Amino acid sequence: MKKEISRKFCVAPMMGYTTPYARKLYRILSKNSFLFSEMIATKSLIYSKNRNNIIDNDLNNPVALQVGGSEIDELKKSSQIAINYNYDEINLNVGCPSKAVQKGSFGACLMQEKELVRNCIEAMQSDKIEATLKCRLGLGKNLNYEFFEEFIDEISKSGINIIYVHARNAILSGISPQANRMIPPLNYEYVKKIKIKYPQIKFILNGGIDHLDKAKFLLNEYDGIMVGRLIKNNPFILKDVDKKIFGEKNKSIDETIINNYFEYIKPKIGFESIFRLLSPLLSIFFSVPHSKIYKAKINDYMKDQKIGLIEDLLIKLINEKKLT
Ligand SMILES: Cc1cc2nc3c(=O)[nH]c(=O)nc-3n(C[C@H](O)[C@H](O)[C@H](O)COP(=O)(O)O)c2cc1C
Incomplete structure (x- = not known):
């Protein structure tokens, strides 16, 4: 049985940052935030001798394990590992534009292969934890709602319940992953529009949320929000989340x-x-x-x-x- 979990306020997966140690600190600071691991390639997850150190989840739930991959068998195994390590969710990365990730045939380049992504999600599904997706709006310099809609149309056939959208395109060549978080313009409206078409799917909005007040305001319109750099730069902001977003008592740093x-x-x-x-x-x-x-x-x-x-x-x- 899957647990009912709030994803109102999510801390984004960030390689090099959302380590098991950072997640421990985040959890000490906020009881209610939904956390993510760093992206872990399915091959590393399955074969690394260092697996415990990479994905240790010292009861920091609720937390998702994010994977990068597109091989069906590996994704099935990864999902079982997520269950064994007491994660609440397995999430497929379809947003990372880095060259290395493209070479491994995963990340944002998979937005061009919607049927494959649907198959990947289906392979990750179980009756124990959610299998979810984190994607962009599309690829290249030009925004195109039809492309995004057709992508979600296909993914929705898997029966997916939760999709995190970094609400900008990914540009696969010519700019760095860092620039890919700044240069392609944000478009929250696309997420609002697709939500209307698929009310049964929770769409979690990500990208450019740089203040808790902005997060709170956006929660009037979206099922949940996800913040990355705001927390990377200053995790101690999380001490205000339980109060501001979840209406609990104030917490001080002590x-x-x-x-x-x-x-x-x-x-x-x-x-x-x-x-x-x-x-x-x-x-x-x-x-x-x-x-x-x-x-x-x-x-x-x-x-x-x-x-x-x-x-x-x-x-x-x-x-x-x-x-x-
Ligand atoms: C240092 C860094 C590492 C990141 N690593 C990942 C990752 O492993 N997986 C992923 O889906 N997104 C990754 N991202 C993207 C974030 O999850 C998020 O989508 C992006 O930063 C936009 O959100 P923000 O504007 O709140 O920062 C990373 C971002 C940063 C800054």
């Missing part, structure tokens, strides 16, 4: 956030890079004035793996700067 996080990462020291373990937390410095001395000290402690001292220093920072 020592327990730091303590809980360190409790999780301490046993992993020596098995994982200290930077990967600490980087989600280090954005606590975002917009904190005069924090240079702290940053320098933390750098030194990181070199020597002095984890206890880093924890003490971050707690001192919170108390001294009265971060709430």
Whole structure:
């Protein structure tokens, strides 16, 4: 049986950022946000010896495992792995424009192969977790609603319940993945229009949501929203999500956030890079004035793996700067 889960506020999959460690911090900061893993190629998921480190899900639910792939057998196996690791959802990436991903025949280039994408979703489906899709509006420089509609027409035949739309095209050559998140224009109207045609499918809007107030406003019209860079740049914004979006009590940044996080990462020291373990937390410095001395000290402690001292220093920072 699938669980009923809110996807009102989702934190987007981001390679290099939405690691198991970052997700732990996100979950400490927000109980209700729906989280995503980084995109993991199905081959790595199935064959990597390092699988536990890549997809560990220390009960940070609700959370989706995002995969990149287009081989039916691999997608079936990936779905079973997502179930075994207690994920709530498996999500297929049909939005990444990078050259490497195109070479592997997955990501945004699959928008040209709608029947294959439908088959992929069908292969991922089970009665235990949702099989969902994250896509763009289309490909190339020109927006074309018919193309988007025909793509969704085909995918909808799989019986899919949830589609995340990064509401801009992907341009497959000539610009970088980073530029692909800025140059192609956003068009939220296409998502609004397709929602009317398919009221049984939840469409989650993604792209350019750069403030919690904007997220809240958009929730009047969309089934859910997904934010990426806003959280990447400052995960501590998540401490306001349960209050602003879900109407719960205010949460301040306090020592327990730091303590809980360190409790999780301490046993992993020596098995994982200290930077990967600490980087989600280090954005606590975002917009904190005069924090240079702290940053320098933390750098030194990181070199020597002095984890206890880093924890003490971050707690001192919170108390001294009265971060709430
Ligand atoms: C550093 C970075 C890595 C990303 N990696 C992924 C990924 O692994 N899978 C994916 O579907 N999208 C990925 N994206 C795209 C985001 O999920 C999201 O669609 C995009 O950033 C637009 O949302 P935003 O305007 O709120 O940032 C990535 C974005 C960034 C900034």
